[in-house]
Amino acid sequence: MTYPVRLRLLPIARCLFDEPIVVKIDGLRSKQVVTIRARTTDERGMLFSSSAAYRADAGGEIDLSRDPSIGGSYTGVEPMGLLWSMKPQILHKDFRKTRALDPVMVNFSLHEEEGRMLAEATNERFLMRDGVSRVPVQEGNINGVLFTPPGEGPFPAVLDLYTSMSEKRACLLANKGFVTLAVPVLSGRPQQIHLDHFADAVHFLQQLPKVSSKGVGIVSRSKAGDIALSLATFVRGVKAVVWINGCSANAGLPLYYKNKQLLPALMFDRKKLFSTNSGAVISKYAMHDPLNTESRDSLVPIERACGSFLFVASEDDLAWDSKAYMENMVERLTNNGKENFESVCYPGAGHCLEPPYEPFCSSALNIFTGMPALWGGEPRAHAAAEVHLWRKIQEFLRTHLSCEAAQTKPKMLNQKDDQDDI
Structure with missing residues (x-):
């Protein structure tokens, strides 16, 4: 038969x-x-x-x-x-x-x-599990989308930062039990970035009735990474930051907070963009070195941060040298006696680490250069890294945003309790 x-x-x-x-x-x-x-x-x-x-x-x-x-x-x-x-x-x-x-x-x-x-x-x-709510938020300086898990809670809160607007990761985190607000770092073509907008988003999450504690987590990648570092350093209430293939300095645009410049921009040299036969460029070595004397003021002083960090770097990131940035931050924290960090490095992975099981992105438009960019990575290794990282992110956030973790105040030397007063 x-x-x-x-x-x-x-x-x-x-x-x-x-x-x-x-x-x-x-x-x-x-x-x-x-x-x-x-x-x-x-x-x-x-x-x-x-x-x-x-x-x-x-x-x-x-x-x-x-x-x-x-x-x-x-x-x-x-x-x-x-x-x-x-x-x-x-x-x-x-x-x-x-x-x-x-x-x-x-x-x-x-x-x-x-x-x-x-x-x-x-x-x-x-993307949305049954019972998850999606509510657009346009309140003051906030323009984002809030995802809330089903049930009464309380739930841990996460601010999800993408360079451009995306609801994907925030919604998937809500499926896992996190109240998550998705907010873009860049809208239009700004000449500067105001940290106040993102501080408002942190405070918004803290006031939600279903949020379990006053501590907020942040998940970020690429340009959003240095914004997350700055929030952890200068804004009270940030307890956990996931930094994925970002920069250790304030990259590209000057950063303002409370009507004054907080950090100058770490710039890049277009002459150091490497062209390839595909028509895409490699920008890894185009950024100025943040450790040089003329650029050190752009470094985010994460030594002042109270929260915990998960640093994630891809060894084959061709957008910028995220591994070197991560190593510098680990060194600075260690030299200051800090143990509030974990670091993960993925051989063979490229710049665009996302939640797993979507098509591998080898190249796409870079909004800073206005040109197609090679992001790096070998597809198989990159896909495996995404599976591992997605679990790691959830474990890290649960560990540091639990009610028990929120009740333990980190000890800081020579710093006011209220980080907003800088």
């Missing part, structure tokens, strides 16, 4: 964006070679796709959690390889997923070597 070919997505075809699935196929001929394709579009309508060849076992079955790809977008046993290996139809495009309400739809299809389709299934990857 001949059975129909089936392509199944397990445990179910509908899952959270950051959850893995298992792709299984049965009904094939013994040792039959087939190709599995994955396709999706981002919120701009940009097509991303991947494919991998597999050989069925003696029983005509393929299990991507067990069986190796023998060719295509990747090789080897990679259960989620069809997702992270997807590439854009047009060069230098990132996977744009900034809105939380719309799920990502991924079509998986199975094809014979001649190309005829044998089966297909659709994976609906949604």
